[in-house]
Amino acid sequence: MRFDFIKCHGSGNDFPLIDARDIRLDDQVWAGVARALADRRGPVGGDGILLLTAGDKAQAFGMRMFNSDGSEAETCLNGLRCVARAGFEALGLDRAEVHLKTSTAHAELDDDLAPGVYTIRETAGPADLDVSHWPLTGLDVHEIVEQVIPMLPTTRRFTAVAMPNPHLVSFDGPIDESELIVVGELCESAPDWLPNRANISFVELREDGLFVRTFERGVGLTDSCGSAMAASVFSSCLTGRRTFGTEMKVFNRGGLVLGQAESDGMVRLSGNATWEWSGSADVDADRGIAGDLVVARHFNEEIAAWGGVVKEARAEPSV
Numbered sequence: 283m284r285f286d287f288i289k290c291h292g293s294g295n296d297f298p299l300i301d302a303r304d305i306r307l308d309d310q311v312w313a314g315v316a317r318a319l320a321d322r323r324g325p326v327g328g329d330g331i332l333l334l335t336a337g338d339k340a341q342a343f344g345m346r347m348f349n350s351d352g353s354e355a356e357t358c359l360n361g362l363r364c365v366a367r368a369g370f371e372a373l374g375l376d377r378a379e380v381h382l383k384t385s386t387a388h389a390e391l392d393d394d395l396a397p398g399v400y401t402i403r404e405t406a407g408p409a410d411l412d413v414s415h416w417p418l419t420g421l422d423v424h425e426i427v428e429q430v431i432p433m434l435p436t437t438r439r440f441t442a443v444a445m446p447n448p449h450l451v452s453f454d455g456p457i458d459e460s461e462l463i464v465v466g467e468l469c470e471s472a473p474d475w476l477p478n479r480a481n482i483s484f485v486e487l488r489e490d491g492l493f494v495r496t497f498e499r500g501v502g503l504t505d506s507c508g509s510a511m512a513a514s515v516f517s518s519c520l521t522g523r524r525t526f527g528t529e530m531k532v533f534n535r536g537g538l539v540l541g542q543a544e545s546d547g548m549v550r551l552s553g554n555a556t557w558e559w560s561g562s563a564d565v566d567a568d569r570g571i572a573g574d575l576v577v578a579r580h581f582n583e584e585i586a587a588w589g590g591v592v593k594e595a596r597a598e599p600s601v
């Protein structure tokens with residue numbers, strides 16, 4: 283099979299994006315396409331793949347997202363901005379309701395985050411605190427807010443939030459990347475008490491917002507994860523560290539987004555949807571291998587515009 287795609291990123295979370303509105307494949311084939319195209323050792327690479335899917339009566343278009351291990355996520359909020367851009371450009375829209383795997387979200391064109399940075403405002407939620415939906419069992423509670431999870435190899439406290447994909451967020455102590463990896467890998471092993479795994483984020487407070495570092499389910503450490511930033515913004519308000527209804531900057535390794543949570547659980551993120559290059563590649567989905575990459579176009583001006591945002595984000599004071 284050969285696929286045309288756009289290599290894009292939202293806040294450094296990078297993906298090959300396929301217009302799949304007219305492509306019919308079984309889920310397990312899409313899983314193989316994800317493993318092939320998102321393989322960092324292969325010719326393309328990414329944190330997963332994004333599919334722009336056809337709309338229906340209620341939503342103009344849809345999004346599917348497969349992690350680099352081939353698992354399908356309920357949502358991907360950095361990816362949603364990229365898919366929304368592709369949908370807007372294909373259909374001549376500047377706003378839309380978008381259907382996701384198990385929910386819907388709203389996306390609309392926003393003012394550029396910085397000159398030349400294509401920016402989308404997305405609203406997702408409501409954030410769900412009921413861990414019996416994941417499921418996360420073994421604690422005999424339905425909600426976990428600032429609680430130690432004794433099954434994890436850490437004494438950090440976590441807040442559990444679904445966006446609707448599952449997130450464990452901790453504000454304790456400075457970010458320790460090796461600890462984040464140990465906790466993330468334990469969750470990746472899908473223990474009995476967490477059969478669908480989870481995304482893990484360690485968060486530090488910044489003067490005007492948050493810094494979020496995430497070990498993603500199905501991926502590993504990423505430069506940024508949009509739903510993790512949404513879960514972190516919501517958790518920061520829920521635990522009284524920040525205020526519902528107030529916009530904050532959310533920094534990550536890949537740059538930043540603007541985020542705001544409401545007390546009804548809805549979370550808004552405004553951030554980039556940047557095209558890096560477009561091309562095509564052959565995919566052997568059974569073997570999870572991609573080859574014969576042809577790059578058709580580079581989007582150098584967009585890459586440079588985003589580079590300016592990253593530079594500024596890295597220069598922000600750290601406390």
Ligand SMILES: N[C@@H](CCC[C@H](N)C(=O)O)C(=O)O
Pocket residue numbers: 295329347349354355356357358359360361447448481498499500501506507508509510
């Ligand atoms: N990076 C994404 C989330 C991708 C899915 C996640 N790894 C999961 O399996 O839940 C985002 O930007 O939200």
